Amino acid sequence: MSRVLIKNADVITLDGPDEVLRGTDIAIADGIIEAVGTAPADFVPDEVLDATDQVVMPGFFNAHTHAPMTLVRGWAEDLPLDRWFNERIWVAESALTEEDVYWGAALAAAEMIRSGTVGFADHYFWMDRVAEVVEQSGLRATLAWCVFGLGAEQEIGGTTLEMTVDFVQRWQGAGDGRIRTVLGPHSPYVCPADFLARVAEKAAELGVGVHLHVAESKEQVENSLGQHGRTPIAHLAHLGIFDVPAIAAHSIYVNDEDLSILAAKGVSVASCTGCYMKLGMGVPRLPEMLSRGINVALGTDGTASNNNLDMLEEARLAALMHKNAHQDPQLLPGDLVLRLATQNSARAMGFPRSGVIAPGYAADLVVFDFHQPHLRPRHNLIANVIYAAQAGDIRHLMVAGRWLMRDRELLTLDEERIMYEAERRAWRMVGEELHVVREYKG
Amino acid sequence: MSRVLIKNADVITLDGPDEVLRGTDIAIADGIIEAVGTAPADFVPDEVLDATDQVVMPGFFNAHTHAPMTLVRGWAEDLPLDRWFNERIWVAESALTEEDVYWGAALAAAEMIRSGTVGFADHYFWMDRVAEVVEQSGLRATLAWCVFGLGAEQEIGGTTLEMTVDFVQRWQGAGDGRIRTVLGPHSPYVCPADFLARVAEKAAELGVGVHLHVAESKEQVENSLGQHGRTPIAHLAHLGIFDVPAIAAHSIYVNDEDLSILAAKGVSVASCTGCYMKLGMGVPRLPEMLSRGINVALGTDGTASNNNLDMLEEARLAALMHKNAHQDPQLLPGDLVLRLATQNSARAMGFPRSGVIAPGYAADLVVFDFHQPHLRPRHNLIANVIYAAQAGDIRHLMVAGRWLMRDRELLTLDEERIMYEAERRAWRMVGEELHVVREYKG
Numbered sequence: 001m002s003r004v005l006i007k008n009a010d011v012i013t014l015d016g017p018d019e020v021l022r023g024t025d026i027a028i029a030d031g032i033i034e035a036v037g038t039a040p041a042d043f044v045p046d047e048v049l050d051a052t053d054q055v056v057m058p059g060f061f062n063a064h065t066h067a068p069m070t071l072v073r074g075w076a077e078d079l080p081l082d083r084w085f086n087e088r089i090w091v092a093e094s095a096l097t098e099e100d101v102y103w104g105a106a107l108a109a110a111e112m113i114r115s116g117t118v119g120f121a122d123h124y125f126w127m128d129r130v131a132e133v134v135e136q137s138g139l140r141a142t143l144a145w146c147v148f149g150l151g152a153e154q155e156i157g158g159t160t161l162e163m164t165v166d167f168v169q170r171w172q173g174a175g176d177g178r179i180r181t182v183l184g185p186h187s188p189y190v191c192p193a194d195f196l197a198r199v200a201e202k203a204a205e206l207g208v209g210v211h212l213h214v215a216e217s218k219e220q221v222e223n224s225l226g227q228h229g230r231t232p233i234a235h236l237a238h239l240g241i242f243d244v245p246a247i248a249a250h251s252i253y254v255n256d257e258d259l260s261i262l263a264a265k266g267v268s269v270a271s272c273t274g275c276y277m278k279l280g281m282g283v284p285r286l287p288e289m290l291s292r293g294i295n296v297a298l299g300t301d302g303t304a305s306n307n308n309l310d311m312l313e314e315a316r317l318a319a320l321m322h323k324n325a326h327q328d329p330q331l332l333p334g335d336l337v338l339r340l341a342t343q344n345s346a347r348a349m350g351f352p353r354s355g356v357i358a359p360g361y362a363a364d365l366v367v368f369d370f371h372q373p374h375l376r377p378r379h380n381l382i383a384n385v386i387y388a389a390q391a392g393d394i395r396h397l398m399v400a401g402r403w404l405m406r407d408r409e410l411l412t413l414d415e416e417r418i419m420y421e422a423e424r425r426a427w428r429m430v431g432e433e434l435h436v437v438r439e440y441k442g
Numbered sequence: 443m444s445r446v447l448i449k450n451a452d453v454i455t456l457d458g459p460d461e462v463l464r465g466t467d468i469a470i471a472d473g474i475i476e477a478v479g480t481a482p483a484d485f486v487p488d489e490v491l492d493a494t495d496q497v498v499m500p501g502f503f504n505a506h507t508h509a510p511m512t513l514v515r516g517w518a519e520d521l522p523l524d525r526w527f528n529e530r531i532w533v534a535e536s537a538l539t540e541e542d543v544y545w546g547a548a549l550a551a552a553e554m555i556r557s558g559t560v561g562f563a564d565h566y567f568w569m570d571r572v573a574e575v576v577e578q579s580g581l582r583a584t585l586a587w588c589v590f591g592l593g594a595e596q597e598i599g600g601t602t603l604e605m606t607v608d609f610v611q612r613w614q615g616a617g618d619g620r621i622r623t624v625l626g627p628h629s630p631y632v633c634p635a636d637f638l639a640r641v642a643e644k645a646a647e648l649g650v651g652v653h654l655h656v657a658e659s660k661e662q663v664e665n666s667l668g669q670h671g672r673t674p675i676a677h678l679a680h681l682g683i684f685d686v687p688a689i690a691a692h693s694i695y696v697n698d699e700d701l702s703i704l705a706a707k708g709v710s711v712a713s714c715t716g717c718y719m720k721l722g723m724g725v726p727r728l729p730e731m732l733s734r735g736i737n738v739a740l741g742t743d744g745t746a747s748n749n750n751l752d753m754l755e756e757a758r759l760a761a762l763m764h765k766n767a768h769q770d771p772q773l774l775p776g777d778l779v780l781r782l783a784t785q786n787s788a789r790a791m792g793f794p795r796s797g798v799i800a801p802g803y804a805a806d807l808v809v810f811d812f813h814q815p816h817l818r819p820r821h822n823l824i825a826n827v828i829y830a831a832q833a834g835d836i837r838h839l840m841v842a843g844r845w846l847m848r849d850r851e852l853l854t855l856d857e858e859r860i861m862y863e864a865e866r867r868a869w870r871m872v873g874e875e876l877h878v879v880r881e882y883k884g
Contacts, residue, residue, distance in 0.1 A: 070815075073830060074822035078775040110815035277762035278829065280769040307829035308816050320719035320759070321766070327722040333520040373512075373552035374750050376861050377868035380516035387720065387749035388515060392834035419818050426819035 002046040004028040004363070004401065005039055009051035010370070012382055013357040014058050014342055018335045020381050026056060028363040031401035035359055049396070055368040055381055057338070058355045059118030059397060060311035061140075061345035064211075064249040064270035064299030066124045067133075068096075068104030070111065071426040073303040081217070081279055089304055093156065095429045102129035107422035108309055109137040110415050114408070115310045115391035118364040118399045121247060121270065121299065121349045123184050123211050125156045127167055135175045138404045138412045140364070142247075142349040143171065144184025144211040149195030161198060168208055178400060180350045182247075187213035188232045189220045193239060200240035209245035209350065212236075215253045216281060233258035242267050247348050249299065252276065252284040259285065259292055268295040268348030271340075273317040274308075275301040283325045286318070286332070297345035298337075310391045315341040319386060334386035367396040444488040446470040446805070446843065447481055451493035452812070454824055455799040456500050456784055460777045462823050468498060470805040473843035477801055491838070497810040497823055499780070500797045501560030501839060502753035503582075503787035506653075506691040506712035506741030508566045509575075510538075510546030512553065513868040515745040523659070523721055531746055535598065537871045544571035549864035550751055551579040552857050556850070557752045557833035560806040560841045563689060563712065563741065563791045565626050565653050567598045569606075573613045576621050580846045580854045582806065584689075584791040585613065586626025586653040591637030603640060610650055620842060622792045624689075629655035630674045631662045635681060642682035651687035651792065654678075657695045658723060675700035684709050689790050691741065694718065694726040701727065701734055710737040710790030713782075715759040716750075717743040725767045728760070728774070739787035740779075752833045757783040761828060776828035809838040 006026040013019045013036070027039035034043065069089075076088035101124065112120060119140030122130050127145040134141040145164035152158040161183075168181040183206075185191045185199045191212075203210050215221060215232045224232045233254055236242055242265035249270040251262065262269060271284055289296050298314050300306050315337040322332045343355025346364075354362045368375075368389060375384050375393065397405040404412050448468040455461045455478070469481035476485065511531075518530035543566065554562060561582030564572055569587040576583040587606040594600040603625075610623040625648075627633045627641045633654075645652050657663060657674045666674045675696055678684055684707035691712040693704065704711060713726055731738050740756050742748050757779040764774045785797025788806075796804045810817070810831060817826050817835065839847040846854050 071819065072821070073819060074825035077822060077825045078772050080771055084771075107815050107818060114815065274762070277766040278771065280765045280771040280773075282766070282769060303830070307825060310816070310832075317762070320716070321763075323722045324719040324724070324763070327724060329522055329526075329720065329722040330520050331722075371861070373549050373556065373857060373861055374752070376549060377513065377515060377865040379514070379868065379872065380519055383516035383519045383749060388745070390752075390832045390834045392832045415815060419813070419815060423819040426821065430821065 002401065003044065005043065005045035005048045006051050006056060007048055009054055009056040009367070010381055011036065011357055012055060012057040012338070012385065014335070014339050015356050015358045018382060026357065028401050031363055033357065033359055033361050033363050036357060051367060053371040054395065055370050055385065056357060056365055057368065057385065058342040058357055059364045059366045059399070060116050060341050061297070061349055061351070061355065062112065062117050062120040062299050062309065062311050063247060063268070063297035063345040063348045064272055064301055065120055065122055065309060066302035067108035067120065067122045067130060068101045068124050069302035069304050070107040071100060071104040071422060071429055073307050075430055076304050081281070084279065084305070092430050095431070096125070096156065098126040098129055098157070100425045100429060101126040102133060103418065103422045103425050105130040105133040106413065106418045108303070109133050109139060110410060110413050110418055111309050112139065113137065113397055113404050113410055113413070114394070115312065116366040116394040116397060117309065117311050118397065119346065119349060119351060119354070121211055125159065128170070131171045131174065131179055134179050136412060138178070138399050138402055140178045140351060140354070140399060142180040142182060142211070144182045146184045146186055148186050149191040161195070161202065165202055165206065168206055172208065176400070182209040182211050185210065185212050188224060188235050193228065193235070196236065196239045196241055200243060203244040204240070209247070210241055211247040212241070212249065214248040214251050216250045218253050221253045231255060231258055233261050237261045237265060245350065247297070250284070252282050254285060259288060259294065262289070262294050263292045266295070268297050270297045270299040270345070270348060271318065272299045272301040272314070273321050274314055275305040277317065277321060279305055283321060286322055287326065295344055295347055296340050297348040298341045299345070311341050312385070312389060312391045316386055334382045338382065338386060363398055363401040365398050366394045368393050369395040444843065445486065447485065447487035447490045448493050448498060449490055451496055451498040451809070452820070452823055453478065453799050454497060454499040454780070454827065456777070456781055457798050457800045460824060468799065470843050473805055475799065475801055475803050475805050478799060493809060495813040496837065497812050497827065498799060499808055499810065499827065500784040500799055501806045501808045501841070502558050502783050503739070503791055503793070503797065504554065504559050504562040504741050504751065504753050505689060505710070505739035505787040505790045506714055506743055507562055507564055507751060508744035509550035509562065509564050509572060510543045510566050511744035511746050512549040513542060513546040513864060513871055515749050517872055518746050523723070526721065526747070534872050537873070538567070538598065540568040540571055540599070542867045542871060543568040544575060545860065545864045545867050547572040547575040548855065548860045550745070551575050551581060552852060552855050552860055553751045554581065555579065555839055555846050555852055555855070556836070557754065558808040558836040558839060559751065559753050560808070560839065561788065561791060561793060561796070563653055567601065569609055570612070573616065573621055577617045578854060580620070580841050580844055582620045582793060582796070582841060584622040584624060584653070586624045588626045588628055590628050591633040603637070603644065607644055607648065610648055614650070618842070624651040624653050627652065627654050630666060630677050635670065635677070638678065638681045638683055642685060645686040646682070651689070652683055653689040654683070654691065656690040656693050658692045660695050663695045673697060673700055675703050679703045679707060687792065689739070692726070694724050696727060701730060701736065704731070704736050705734045708737070710739050712739045712741040712787070712790060713760065714741045714743040714756070715763050716756055717747040719759065719763060721747055725763060728764055729768065737786055737789055738782050739790040740783045741787070753783050754827070754831060754833045758828055776824045780824065780828060805840055805843040807840050808836045810835050811837040
């Protein structure tokens with residue numbers, strides 16, 4: 001693998017608190033950061049990137065999404081959650097094909113790379129096709145094949161737990177370790193209890209984690225108390241789901257005991273602020289989770305409810321929403337929310353050596369072009385990134401020492417073909433007339 | 443003036459509700475939109491823009507900002523409002539010079555054009571220098587010279603009401619009508635009552651409006667009730683301030699009677715969601731203002747509290763914050779918030795013939811490049827703009843029929859020199875050591 005020297009960068013390391021290094025070099029070998037500051041005397045780079053006027057930062061990890069849902073971006077607007085599901089999303093998904101999943105995930109991968117994401121935790125169907133996209137794109141991912149546990153005829157694609165177990169085994173560690181797999185039961189409000197207990201057993205046996213939806217609404221909590229005598233979190237703990245590494249997406253409606261369970265069991269919470277705001281779902285207890293040492297990660301959720309995969313916006317929204325909800329501008333400062341969107345999310349996904357610019361960490365990083373009026377003056381680089389930058393200011397992106405984007409050009413994906421195929425399939429799925437389809441010229 | 447034909451655009455007109463025209467032409471002559479749909483048979487353009495795969499929309503109007511404060515972007519982070527003012531902003535502003543105002547406003551103008559803003563309502567000091575920037579940049583603006591009414595030694599630059607009156611007269615209608623001026627008393631919590639009454643009289647005499655800060659905190663309301671026996675809104679109405687066209691920025695803490703006054707007096711409220719969230723200031727009563735027919739406009743406020751001048755983000759935050767505050771995803775739909783950020787803000791600023799793509803309106807518009815993965819598929823162009831696009835997706839910007847940006851190149855401003863001068867001055871103002879200053883190469 002190649003040796004890269006990034007020269008004269010301003011670096012937001014996310015290592016020490018608020019640490020920013022000015023005019024610094026970064027030496028990268030075999031996908032790992034070898035030195036930050038001055039390259040070793042014997043370091044002979046294959047490639048040098050002059051990063052004058054640019055800011056290097058760890059790349060983002062998106063800890064909860066459904067990548068192929070790019071196909072229904074904008075298809076369910078300004079609706080309450082039930083109508084959003086029943087009248088739009090589940091209607092469109094009924095027309096989903098395995099091939100659609102590939103192209104939807106490819107469109108997502110292109111968008112993620114352009115917006116600074118180096119890894120994503122995906123939860124969807126026909127996940128072999130998503131894994132193919134991950135392999136081709138060069139991204140990292142932690143993949144879960146979603147299963148309801150309701151019997152074949154109620155599952156998309158007739159999914160069974162066994163199929164998702166096969167998927168886990170087929171792909172674990174693929175792409176030189178960039179691909180990780182976990183089990184993906186949908187949620188405690190959809191999956192039967194005995195099914196969840198089987199999932200927990202199976203995950204422990206396989207030595208993998210789980211990724212599921214939890215406590216998205218007050219109604220879900222009330223129903224859980226009525227049916228199981230326990231909150232969703234306590235119910236899952238009781239069934240053994242939290243005895244393996246878990247991503248509990250959302251966890252909006254939690255009580256103090258739930259927080260104790262999440263902390264004691266080392267569960268990662270993936271919080272998706274943009275989605276909660278857009279669908280009016282409320283404000284999760286993030287400050288309390290953080291003060292209890294819970295690993296809070298950030299995710300975008302799917303583009304049907306966000307409507308993008310922009311993790312910089314997600315980090316910004318997390319800071320803004322919680323500051324205002326508590327009327328305390330000192331909550332969730334910039335440095336902290338960037339950690340949630342990078343190293344905390346990476347940890348949730350099983351990539352503990354990502355999310356920091358320091359020797360020994362994976363070279364998973366982005367380079368922001370700061371030679372722009374909205375990023376001047378440079379009093380505070382962290383504030384400029386979290387509150388003033390746009391995802392489109394990211395000029396280069398590297399995963400495991402390999403450039404996936406250089407000078408805003410995608411190096412691993414055929415973006416023209418992807419945009420064409422994805423849009424064509426998206427229109428077919430929702431039964432619209434085709435609009436502006438032109439001949440593919442890629 | 444030149445005649446421009448924009449061909450084959452998808453157009454968000456903001457005219458009829460949710461109106462989107464696909465593959466449409468727009469004919470522009472003498473700064474005015476002449477036709478939308480098919481150009482008149484005798485229309486001979488000087489220039490044709492092929493807008494295939496692009497989306498045309500009215501440009502944004504920023505109804506409340508302090509443009510020269512770009513110089514203190516990132517200089518006051520994660521602080522409560524009092525410390526934000528006393529320890530940071532007012533310290534930095536004490537070192538402000540007239541020349542700084544020019545370069546700070548120029549930096550703001552470059553950022554605004556790049557992010558789709560065609561006009562801004564500014565409220566600051568040494569406003570002749572801001573007016574020069576407006577004249578040079580080709581933007582529209584409604585300018586107010588801020589005055590406290592506390593006597594020369596407590597005013598920045600020794601401002602008096604008379605100086606601000608002279609400014610109003612000097613610049614009213616300049617730049618072919620692109621520049622409008624109003625009086626700019628700071629606020630009812632800083633300005634003495636008799637001074638505000640004089641301002642109201644003077645504005646009426648001059649036939650101009652006013653622009654001021656109102657009701658930003660509960661404490662301001664309590665203090666006003668204690669000192670004047672009236673809420674800030676009622677106090678201003680009593681003093682005659684609302685007998686002229688007024689922009690009442692913020693108006694966060696208002697009671698039902700205040701809302702009745704704002705509606706009856708035709709006051710425009712400029713709401714700055716990003717600032718409120720970042721400083722933890724609360725949630726204004728926007729849905730109720732809208733249902734009472736109050737002209738709600740949007741603004742970014744200054745970059746010390748936002749930290750950018752991105753009106754697309756501002757519109758998105760308004761939708762998201764209010765949906766979640768009321769846990770109602772149907773509140774403030776996309777089409778509506780885009781109207782607030784365009785035509786409502788334009789109306790507040792005295793440009794009632796802007797903010798709509800329809801014959802007879804000013805050609806103040808932006809062109810989004812939709813040939814990008816995060817803007818596909820195109821199920822719903824309005825949703826894609828409000829929830830998925832970035833300001834940097836704007837490729838061209840036109841004011842009064844003249845391109846200020848083409849293919850992301852600024853045509854009226856020397857951006858390199860502006861970035862260099864503004865940053866140099868910003869660092870001097872805050873007394874920092876200079877960091878990465880290099881020789882100017884513009």
